Amino acid sequence: MLRKNDNPTIAELFAADSDRQHDFRQRQSGWELDFSRIPIERGRLDALHALTESAGLAKAVSRLFAGESVNSSEQQPALHMALRAGEESGFDSCVDMASLLRHRERFLDLASRLHDGSSGLTDLFHIGIGGSDLGPRLVADALNADDSAIRVHWLSTLDGRRFERLCRELDPATTGMVVASKSFSTEETITQATAARQWLGEGWANRSWAATASAGKATEFGIPADHVLGFPSFVGGRYSLWSSVGVSAAARIGPDRFRRLLAGAERADREFRRAAAGDHMAVVLALLMHFLRRELDLNTLGIISYDPRLSLLADHLQQLVMESLGKGVDLDDRPLHAPTAPLIYGGRGTDLQHSIFQALHQGIDTHPLVLVGSLRDRHAYPDWHQAQLAHLLAQARAFANGRSDGKPHQNMPGNRPVATLIVDELDSDNLGWLLASLEHAVYGLSVLWGINAFDQWGVEEGKRLAAEIRARLQRG
Numbered sequence: 434m435l436r437k438n439d440n441p442t443i444a445e446l447f448a449a450d451s452d453r454q455h456d457f458r459q460r461q462s463g464w465e466l467d468f469s470r471i472p473i474e475r476g477r478l479d480a481l482h483a484l485t486e487s488a489g490l491a492k493a494v495s496r497l498f499a500g501e502s503v504n505s506s507e508q509q510p511a512l513h514m515a516l517r518a519g520e521e522s523g524f525d526s527c528v529d530m531a532s533l534l535r536h537r538e539r540f541l542d543l544a545s546r547l548h549d550g551s552s553g554l555t556d557l558f559h560i561g562i563g564g565s566d567l568g569p570r571l572v573a574d575a576l577n578a579d580d581s582a583i584r585v586h587w588l589s590t591l592d593g594r595r596f597e598r599l600c601r602e603l604d605p606a607t608t609g610m611v612v613a614s615k616s617f618s619t620e621e622t623i624t625q626a627t628a629a630r631q632w633l634g635e636g637w638a639n640r641s642w643a644a645t646a647s648a649g650k651a652t653e654f655g656i657p658a659d660h661v662l663g664f665p666s667f668v669g670g671r672y673s674l675w676s677s678v679g680v681s682a683a684a685r686i687g688p689d690r691f692r693r694l695l696a697g698a699e700r701a702d703r704e705f706r707r708a709a710a711g712d713h714m715a716v717v718l719a720l721l722m723h724f725l726r727r728e729l730d731l732n733t734l735g736i737i738s739y740d741p742r743l744s745l746l747a748d749h750l751q752q753l754v755m756e757s758l759g760k761g762v763d764l765d766d767r768p769l770h771a772p773t774a775p776l777i778y779g780g781r782g783t784d785l786q787h788s789i790f791q792a793l794h795q796g797i798d799t800h801p802l803v804l805v806g807s808l809r810d811r812h813a814y815p816d817w818h819q820a821q822l823a824h825l826l827a828q829a830r831a832f833a834n835g836r837s838d839g840k841p842h843q844n845m846p847g848n849r850p851v852a853t854l855i856v857d858e859l860d861s862d863n864l865g866w867l868l869a870s871l872e873h874a875v876y877g878l879s880v881l882w883g884i885n886a887f888d889q890w891g892v893e894e895g896k897r898l899a900a901e902i903r904a905r906l907q908r909g
Contacts (some may be wrong), residue, residue: 440729442848443472443833450475461714462700463863468717468852470833471801473724481720484881490716493880498706500527504667504887505764511876511887513672514702516664517695517869528665536677540662541691543642544683547609550582554609554640558599558629559681561613562589562621565644567752568674568868569613569682571745572694576686576861585681588625596628605633609640613678615670617643617650620896630655644677669887671752672872690861697865705873715870719877725801725850726775735793736779739806739825740818742859746805747779750871757875757886764883773882782806783824794831794845801850804829809858822855829853 447453447469457469457478473481485491497503500510515524515533524530546552559569566589573585586599610633612626630637642660643651646668651661662677674682675695683691705713725731734754736747758774779785782804793800806825810818828851835847856863879886 440472441474443470443850444848446472446474459712459714459717461704462697462866463857464714464854464867465856466714466717466852466854468721470829470851471721471724472729472848472850473721477724478720481724484723485716485720485877488881490877490880494706497876498523498702500524505885506888506890509667509887511667511669511672512665513668513675513872514699514869516668516675517698517702517865519699522699533665536663540644540677540680541683541688543662544680544691545688547583547684548581548687552583552609554583554607556584556586556603556608557681557684558588558608558610559585559613560588560610560622560625560629561644561678562619563752564670564673565613565615565622565678567745567749568671569679571743571749572674572679572864573682573685574745575742575859575864576690576694578686578690581685581687583684585685588629589621591621591624596625600632608633609642611642611644611681612651612654612656613644613681615646615666615668615673617645617647617654620899623654626654642680644680671756674868686861693861694865697862698869700862701866701869701873705870713870713873715873716877718871718874719881721852722775722874722878723881726773727771729850730772731799731801731850732772732775733800734775734777735800735802736777737782737785737802737804738779739782739804739821740810740859741781741821742810743805744781747777749868750779751777753871753875756889756892758878758882758884759891760884762884764885769882769884771882773884782828783821786824786828790828793849799849802832803852803854805854807856807859825853825855
């Protein structure tokens with residue numbers, strides 16, 4: 434049972450504070466975060482809010498939105514927020530907004546033709562990995578209304594059997610592809626794009642597009658210049674959903690929903706920029722993650738979705754959190770002596786109840802959780818959705834309270850930190866708001882910890898070694 438540094442238990446906190454259930458929650462943009470079952474005292478929460486001031490969070494947010502070089506190891510800004518901004522965004526001093534808006538209209542125009550069927554295509558390979566796959570696939574899955582003329586087949590890992598199966602099932606004459614890669618050199622992506630190019634056959638280039646920051650490499654591959662959907666090099670892969678990398682998601686959900694997704698994200702940007710050191714949900718999430726990771730020394734965080742439309746949220750957050758925060762040195766290249774990124778895991782709630790929840794309830798280790806859901810869904814089986822919501826609320830109670838009235842093998846210690854994050858009704862606008870706010874939570878945490886959230890050098894060494902080993906394998 435969790436009890437570190439004489440921290441009070443969840444039950445003790447509720448017993449001592451009759452207003453806790455009401456006060457330790459936050460409602461914003463249709464979402465409600467209830468963190469009353471995180472074992473943090475009022476005074477400690479106030480001290481954590483003060484930490485944002487001593488860490489200079491407000492100034493760091495101003496630097497981020499001003500286009501200053503916040504990616505210190507690569508001497509680049511991180512202005513992915515401009516990708517979802519409108520004409521009156523205030524980014525004109527640091528980016529060419531007119532160019533960004535033209536790029537947006539180009540890929541949304543293509544998405545419109547794919548969505549309404551006027552392109553003549555019935556199927557689309559979306560070939561990309563990491564940020565070129567996770568965010569767009571999450572959005573397409575969450576907001577899919579089954580009203581699109583195009584089916585999207587997401588190809589990330591090198592799965593030869595699946596590719597063979599798709600080639601047997603699809604018609605190359607009515608299939609296109611989007612190659613999504615910032616560098617247009619990622620091995621998994623280019624390997625599959627090369628195979629798809631051969632299978633698509635004559636005229637493949639007329640049915641193919643590249644979402645990339647490396648236009649020259651895309652045209653060398655054979656993609657026509659007018660089919661290259663560019664985005665700026667300062668956009669990191671895990672933030673590229675908002676760029677032309679999102680074209681396949683936009684084709685699946687429709688350009689209008691994608692525009693509302695962008696609008697929701699832009700609203701989160703404006704709110705975070707105004708209230709960076711205050712009570713924005715992104716700041717609260719950052720403080721809670723700091724408390725769990727560094728003060729309670731808990732090294733995991735489960736993102737459990739009780740709305741099946743968000744079953745891929747944990748996959749997206751694995752990259753966003755762990756690639757951004759998994760660092761061993763600070764901004765001055767000095768070794769860190771405190772932990773950083775938790776291990777993110779998760780999936781569909783009721784499925785996981787039949788697999789991993791046994792260990793979470795009765796195992797010796799403590800694994801904090803965020804249970805995500807929605808109050809309403811407009812499908813034909815409302816009782817199914819009510820069952821999902823009932824399980825979410827029941828599990829939150831069980832993790833926090835436990836059970837002690839049975840035999841030893843039936844008892845559960847409880848006192849497991851658990852928060853709930855519930856939206857009134859999941860739509861494009863509030864999904865965009867949530868995804869942008871989660872990005873800001875990660876940036877806020879990087880400021881508190883003094884690390885660079887925008888590089889990922891640890892990814893490169895394995896790629897280098899794999900290239901060497903593959904060459905030796907090919908030589909026999």
